[in-house]
Amino acid sequence: MKIAVYPGSFDPITLGHLDIIERTSKIFDKVIVLVAINHNKRAIFTTEEKIEMIKKVTSKLQNVCVEASSDLVSKFAKNANANVIIRGLRNFNDYQDEISLFQFNRSIAPNIDTFALFPSANNLFLSSSSIKELVLFDASIKGYVPEEIEEFIRETIKNRINK
Ligand code: ADP
Numbered sequence: 001m002k003i004a005v006y007p008g009s010f011d012p013i014t015l016g017h018l019d020i021i022e023r024t025s026k027i028f029d030k031v032i033v034l035v036a037i038n039h040n041k042r043a044i045f046t047t048e049e050k051i052e053m054i055k056k057v058t059s060k061l062q063n064v065c066v067e068a069s070s071d072l073v074s075k076f077a078k079n080a081n082a083n084v085i086i087r088g089l090r091n092f093n094d095y096q097d098e099i100s101l102f103q104f105n106r107s108i109a110p111n112i113d114t115f116a117l118f119p120s121a122n123n124l125f126l127s128s129s130s131i132k133e134l135v136l137f138d139a140s141i142k143g144y145v146p147e148e149i150e151e152f153i154r155e156t157i158k159n160r161i162n163k
Contacts (some may be wrong), residue, residue: 002027004115005077006086007034010050011043012153014131014145016123018057020088023117025061032080037070038092044132044160053153056145074105077112089116090124132157 003062004024010017025031025047035050045053045066067078077085087098092107102114119126126144134141135157145153 001029001052003030003032003080003082004028004084004086005032005034005073005080005082007073007076009038009041009056010035010042011045011128012050012131012145012149012156013057014123014126014128015091015143016088016119016126018146019120019123020086020117021058021064024086027061027062028084031061031064031086032066032082033064033066034073034076035066035068036073037068039070039133040104044157047157053149056148072105072108073115074109074112074141078109084114085114086114087114088119090119090127098140132161136161 004027006021006024008017021031021033031052035047035054037047043050051068053067054066058066073081073085087094087101089095089098098114098116105112105114122143130143131144131153132145135154140151141154
């Protein structure tokens with residue numbers, strides 16, 4: 001069974017993330033979306049909210065599940081018997097980060113490879129932080145986040161940022 005782990009902050013999940021999850025789920029037997037808990041990174045959404053949002057928008061994908069961990073991603077992947085770590089590659093900045101992350105993960109778990117996917121055209125410039133910016137400037141986030149969680153994302157960001 002080929003298992004992929006797709007780690008990230010997902011603060012919040014965007015249509016860019018979802019596109020990567022959907023495409024990955026067609027290739028692997030099982031995809032674990034991993035909400036990486038990083039105590040040094042300030043998040044807007046709680047881990048429970050992130051999990052709930054991801055579960056909601058992936059509920060139709062039978063082979064996708066969601067977990068959270070504060071462990072190293074490669075350690076988590078090893079314990080989950082995963083073969084591959086999935087990353088999205090939007091631009092040169094992502095590339096620079098990902099290549100060192102790849103070497104780091106490989107040194108910990110040599111048998112786990114990293115696959116990078118390019119975003120679909122609509123999502124090339126989409127990031128979780130751009131969602132926060134749009135909400136703060138009262139701009140629409142329609143078309144950038146899954147419709148069923150759009151309202152929750154907007155209200156939560158509005159209520160929590162700068163407070
Ligand atoms: P960000 O990098 O926006 O803070 P995450 O840490 O949640 O987001 O990202 C998890 C993974 O998803 C990373 O590999 C990142 O490059 C990828 N990713 C983020 N946004 C997109 C997008 N719009 N299209 C494709 N991949 C993306």
